[in-house]
Amino acid sequence: MRFPLEDELRAERFRLIGTLQGLSDEEFDDGPTLCAGWSPRDVLGHLIGTDYLLGSYLPYGARIHAANQAQADRARRIPRDRLMEWAAHWAANPSLTSRLGVAVMLGDLGVHHQDVLRGLGREREVPDAVANAILREGMQLSLWLNRRVLRHRLVPTDGGRPVGRGPRVRGTREALGLWLAGRDSVAGELVFED
Template identity: 30%
Template sequence: MTSPTEADRLWTTIHRERGRLLELLRSLDPADWDRPSLCAGWRVRDVAAHTISSSDYSVLDMVTGVIRARGDFNRLMDRLAREQGSRPAERIMARYERQATSRRRPPGTKPRDPLVDVLVHSQDIAIPLGRAHPMPAQPARDAAAFVWTRGFPYDAQRHHPGTRFVATDVDFEIGEGEAVRAPIADILLTMTGRPTVWTDCG
């Protein structure tokens, strides 16, 4: 169980990273919103809308959505992201500004899931646009350790059997087998199913 002090520190980090992502979104040109992200099939606008709108979902929203998606959680997330992303960029930004400091989490998620979301989805937007958006090493380390043990929806251990991840920029080593050495940001992106893109952002 996360103590109140630990929870406060975690939310402070999440809110700081949401603020950094908000600044990145404010800097985008209109055409950038429709460019592909690192998430297969999602545009930048879809990722931006998904990252902040997930805190609004209630238990009823999720149950109804899963039923409509015939039990497929990934299909549900895809539909919601595209629906939210189809709105004008100004509306996506306005919603982001309202929700950036929210402490709500979608039903069924754990305290560090929002941290993973904002760290990874920031890169889903920044990397394909060629924008510098360094991922902070210590929060990335915390997120990677969590993802390794999380199971669904990441399943990092199942997808990377016989792999020992070793960070080159922070004290982090996890897994067993052949060593993969990289900055912690790249390790987190690999664990969460992103294509291998060595950001070297530290």
């Protein structure tokens, strides 16, 4: 059985792998991302971990950041070629939990793919389904991180309906989602209105 957005999840995973394959060893291991303290390798370790190592969250309880860091640390101990083989399997074979939660997983993946690209000063055309997922993910994370989603009216300039109340913030779905998710470096791409 195929779930809605499941094919897009696989496609975005393979797009991320393509991005990572194009990095030098130095960029892969030590390049900057929008995730403070994480390289592209660490981001990949986290993303794979959410699929296959979901049980690794249990010992950490509500300390999600600690669990995410443990997954990134694990990926640091795996040679790049082996990690990329694992990533190819991960991309082609999402776990049942990822398939059931595909809307959330696609958003997390889209945000982190942009973390890698933007951290390295690169751009790409963000597919529509991924842009929508990034905005959804940003809105969800904002409730927990910074509550921006509750204090602003978000006006996507590249499709979609305005959401929320308060001062308007205009921008692409991708930039709005990243800003809501705490990536303040994208604020210059947004238009803030009173």
